[in-house]
Amino acid sequence: MMESSDELLSKAWTVISEQLKPSASQNEDQLNRKEFCEAWQTLEANNLDYIVEEWFIETLQQDLRHRIGPLFWNFFKELENQTENSAYIQKFVESVNYLYEITREYRSCINLLESVSPLGETATSKNISSLIITFYKAIIFYTYPETFLTSVGKYYSEAFRVFHHINTESHDSGEEKSPLCDGCQIDVSTCTCQEIMETFHSVNKKLDDIGVLEKVSGAAVTSIVHSQIESYINTNCKGNFETSYFEHLEKWLDTKVLGWLNSIYAGEKSHNSISAFRGRLLHFLFETYANARIEQLFMIVIDYPESEPAILDLKTCLEKTNLRSQLMSSLRKALEDRLLHPGVNTTVILSAYISAIRSLRVLDPAGVILEFVSEPVRKYLRSREDTVRCIVLCLTEEGSNELLDELWKGQPLVLEDDTCSDEDEGDWETWMPDPVDADPSTTSKSRRASDIISMLVNIYGSKELFVNEYRTLLTDRILNQFNCDMDRELRYLEMLKLRFGESQLHYCEVMLKDVADSKRINSRIVQEMALVEQKMDIDINALILSAHFWPPLREEKITLPKEMQKSLEEYTKKFEALKGNRTLNWKPHLGMMKIEIEHNGTNLSFSVSPVHAAIIMQFQNKARWDVEELSGVLQMSVSALRRKITYWQTQGLLKEEVPDTFVLVDEVKGQGHEVVMVEDESESAMASAQQQREEELQVFWTYIVGMLTNLESLPLERIHTMLRMFAMQGPSTGEVSLPELKGFLDRKIREQKLVYYSGVYRLAK
Amino acid sequence: MLLDQFNFHYISGWTAVASWRWIANDENCGICRMPFDGCCPDCKLPGDDCPLVWGQCSHCFHIHCIVKWLNSQQVHQLCPMCRQEWKFKE
Numbered sequence: 001m002m003e004s005s006d007e008l009l010s011k012a013w014t015v016i017s018e019q020l021k022p023s024a025s026q027n028e029d030q031l032n033r034k035e036f037c038e039a040w041q042t043l044e045a046n047n048l049d050y051i052v053e054e055w056f057i058e059t060l061q062q063d064l065r066h067r068i069g070p071l072f073w074n075f076f077k078e079l080e081n082q083t084e085n086s087a088y089i090q091k092f093v094e095s096v097n098y099l100y101e102i103t104r105e106y107r108s109c110i111n112l113l114e115s116v117s118p119l120g121e122t123a124t125s126k127n128i129s130s131l132i133i134t135f136y137k138a139i140i141f142y143t144y145p146e147t148f149l150t151s152v153g154k155y156y157s158e159a160f161r162v163f164h165h166i167n168t169e170s171h172d173s174g175e176e177k178s179p180l181c182d183g184c185q186i187d188v189s190t191c192t193c194q195e196i197m198e199t200f201h202s203v204n205k206k207l208d209d210i211g212v213l214e215k216v217s218g219a220a221v222t223s224i225v226h227s228q229i230e231s232y233i234n235t236n237c238k239g240n241f242e243t244s245y246f247e248h249l250e251k252w253l254d255t256k257v258l259g260w261l262n263s264i265y266a267g268e269k270s271h272n273s274i275s276a277f278r279g280r281l282l283h284f285l286f287e288t289y290a291n292a293r294i295e296q297l298f299m300i301v302i303d304y305p306e307s308e309p310a311i312l313d314l315k316t317c318l319e320k321t322n323l324r325s326q327l328m329s330s331l332r333k334a335l336e337d338r339l340l341h342p343g344v345n346t347t348v349i350l351s352a353y354i355s356a357i358r359s360l361r362v363l364d365p366a367g368v369i370l371e372f373v374s375e376p377v378r379k380y381l382r383s384r385e386d387t388v389r390c391i392v393l394c395l396t397e398e399g400s401n402e403l404l405d406e407l408w409k410g411q412p413l414v415l416e417d418d419t420c421s422d423e424d425e426g427d428w429e430t431w432m433p434d435p436v437d438a439d440p441s442t443t444s445k446s447r448r449a450s451d452i453i454s455m456l457v458n459i460y461g462s463k464e465l466f467v468n469e470y471r472t473l474l475t476d477r478i479l480n481q482f483n484c485d486m487d488r489e490l491r492y493l494e495m496l497k498l499r500f501g502e503s504q505l506h507y508c509e510v511m512l513k514d515v516a517d518s519k520r521i522n523s524r525i526v527q528e529m530a531l532v533e534q535k536m537d538i539d540i541n542a543l544i545l546s547a548h549f550w551p552p553l554r555e556e557k558i559t560l561p562k563e564m565q566k567s568l569e570e571y572t573k574k575f576e577a578l579k580g581n582r583t584l585n586w587k588p589h590l591g592m593m594k595i596e597i598e599h600n601g602t603n604l605s606f607s608v609s610p611v612h613a614a615i616i617m618q619f620q621n622k623a624r625w626d627v628e629e630l631s632g633v634l635q636m637s638v639s640a641l642r643r644k645i646t647y648w649q650t651q652g653l654l655k656e657e658v659p660d661t662f663v664l665v666d667e668v669k670g671q672g673h674e675v676v677m678v679e680d681e682s683e684s685a686m687a688s689a690q691q692q693r694e695e696e697l698q699v700f701w702t703y704i705v706g707m708l709t710n711l712e713s714l715p716l717e718r719i720h721t722m723l724r725m726f727a728m729q730g731p732s733t734g735e736v737s738l739p740e741l742k743g744f745l746d747r748k749i750r751e752q753k754l755v756y757y758s759g760v761y762r763l764a765k
Numbered sequence: 766m767l768l769d770q771f772n773f774h775y776i777s778g779w780t781a782v783a784s785w786r787w788i789a790n791d792e793n794c795g796i797c798r799m800p801f802d803g804c805c806p807d808c809k810l811p812g813d814d815c816p817l818v819w820g821q822c823s824h825c826f827h828i829h830c831i832v833k834w835l836n837s838q839q840v841h842q843l844c845p846m847c848r849q850e851w852k853f854k855e
């Protein structure tokens with residue numbers, strides 16, 4: 001009896017569809033295999049074999065969607081509201097085992113199918129085994145529940161801890177041993193590390209076999225390794241700027257971190273991904289390290305040159321990462337936050353700026369970073385009135401400092417206002433374009449100028465200001481401090497000439513010559529008087545100035561006592577005799593004299609201005625003076641007189657008995673001691689409205705100190721009101737506005753005489 | 766208060782400050798227009814290095830200025846201010 005072809009086909013189809021069910025093919029035997037082949041041939045003969053593959057793939061997808069997927073995710077449903085770590089870990093292992101079994105079942109079906117149909121020529125050109133991996137990823141791992149991610153995370157974290165514990169030589173020297181194992185965190189006696197590792201390798205192996213190892217573990221492993229990198233950098237590199245870590249970190253990654261990755265991705269399917277992993281981790285390592293450095297860049301800059309290794313590391317990191325603009329804005333902000341407020345001394349800001357110039361030119365030779373981050377600093381320094389003075393002071397200091405070292409290099413200045421174009425300079429073969437973030441409004445030449453003094457002068461962009469300030473300081477040293485070391489000044493002037501040009505310093509040259517000439521004239525006059533056995537009543541050491549070459553000097557009206565005037569006139573005569581057709585204009589308020597005061601058995605020595613001497617001298621004849629009266633005798637203004645009297649008050653010689661009347665103090669404290677005092681240096685010989693005003697404000701300072709001593713802390717407005725009540729009463733004291741008072745108090749904060757905290761001022765301890 | 770118990774003494778060493786100037790009847794040199802107490806345009810240092818000279822007409826100039834002026838005059842040597850014959854004052 002012949003079966004119809006329909007029946008044959010239907011029978012063959014039943015055999016094939018039965019055997020390609022995952023559960024059925026488990027017990028494959030020769031008979032089944034033979035039956036399957038015959039059925040296949042039947043279909044093939046009818047050109048229906050292509051249907052089998054399509055049907056199989058469709059069935060597989062349906063199965064994944066409706067049966068395997070839900071069953072797989074069921075493992076994790078039970079975990080909601082679960083707190084036990086072990087439950088998560090166990091469920092993860094179970095789910096992997098389940099998926100592995102399913103895969104094995106399907107794999108025998110696939111093997112069977114592939115044994116009869118060599119390469120699937122259906123929709124894709126891939127074979128069915130690789131297709132199934134794609135289905136897993138697309139259908140099952142399309143979205144994850146939160147609990148799955150938690151499980152994976154917990155599982156790999158535990159495994160990492162155990163791996164680390166097993167692979168680190170124990171340093172149990174002296175440390176008290178914890179009863180729990182560092183790896184599995186179970187009592188040491190029942191440590192399960194070994195088992196955990198075995199399961200771990202098998203889980204990875206299974207996942208690799210299924211083809212989803214990287215898909216499942218990638219994120220968790222990456223995040224574990226990332227936090228390992230972060231904590232390593234935090235504990236090892238932070239705070240130490242004097243060591244380069246760059247090579248060390250890469251080596252550490254290869255030996256310590258990649259070992260763990262190798263143990264996970266040992267299977268053949270995922271082994272290739274390790275090198276890509278390494279690349280990503282290396283990038284993360286550099287980024288983390290660079291971020292740690294950037295965070296501390298302010299301190300690194302300040303510590304330069306000791307911190308050069310950190311700067312060089314950062315330079316390498318910048319080439320490999322994309323953190324340049326972050327570095328720039330973070331350092332700029334740090335400089336602003338740390339430096340640019342009234343409590344910071346100008347010298348501190350300047351030395352930070354110098355450190356920034358030196359360190360950032362190593363970091364970025366093109367100078368773009370420096371230009372950007374230091375812009376607020378330069379702007380702020382321009383607004384500080386003592387900046388030029390501080391720079392010049394640094395330059396003229398005894399001994400050595402960074403600026404002096406730079407000065408002795410003797411390069412001419414490179415100024416922003418120099419007009420020559422930068423294309424003229426240098427070799428075109430070594431020319432480098434400016435980085436894209438460079439400010440196009442400045443020339444690359446000025447930006448690249450490596451010379452610190454030029455950078456500082458460029459804060460102002462003019463040599464004149466600097467030379468003028470030097471002239472002011474020189475004047476101050478000659479006329480106020482009388483401590484002018486001529487040899488040093490002359491050597492120094494030669495250096496400055498190399499830098500700033502001869503013509504700029506011509507005036508200073510004449511000033512120094514005046515000092516030298518004055519010495520000669522003095523000794524000539526003394527010699528000539530000795531020849532005729534004469535001697536002056538008061539020994540005069542004149543400083544004779546060529547007025548046109550000095551800064552305008554402060555004028556002050558005063559009529560000196562007769563004997564003092566007589567001595568000056570005598571000196572003038574001798575000078576006229578020496579230098580025909582020339583005479584002298586005395587500036588009686590300038591200069592210094594040494595006086596001695598005998599007061600109630602105490603001898604006191606002072607070095608003071610002639611004006612101060614003239615004032616205290618008046619008390620020899622009369623112990624009580626009204627301010628108006630005394631100002632008439634000395635022919636000086638009441639307010640100037642009051643300022644000078646302040647000095648004698650602070651010395652404890654005079655007191656204001658009733659308003660506007662000064663008397664000698666009966667007993668001077670510190671009896672029997674010989675005290676030598678130099679008048680407060682703040683009084684400059686040069687004319688300056690600002691300085692004049694400062695002196696007037698200084699009168700208020702005594703009051704402010706008194707208030708703060710009694711009341712401890714006061715807000716600005718209270719200080720102002722109290723000054724108006726007590727200090728601004730008399731005709732001889734001026735007014736002070738609120739903003740001016742604030743400026744004055746700010747300066748006192750910088751001088752560390754006051755502290756300002758939460759709205760009130762206190763005296764500094 | 767006993768006045769005789771307060772006594773004031775000078776001790777040697779008064780550093781006094783003065784500026785020097787030429788005793789002349791004008792501030793500026795009539796030739797170069799620079800101040801006498803400065804120096805002529807050819808000089809760097811004032812005073813001894815760039816002195817003044819007086820003519821018998823009582824006009825005075827930087828010495829370097831009048832010498833230059835006189836050298837430029839081919840026929841008569843006249844004071845540039847009063848056009849009288851220039852003669853150095855003794």
Ligand SMILES: [Zn+2]
Pocket residue numbers: 794795796797798799804805806826827830
């Ligand atoms: Zn002249």
Ligand SMILES: [Zn+2]
Pocket residue numbers: 804805806807808814815816827828829830
């Ligand atoms: Zn001259």
Ligand SMILES: [Zn+2]
Pocket residue numbers: 820822823824844845846847848849
């Ligand atoms: Zn004349």
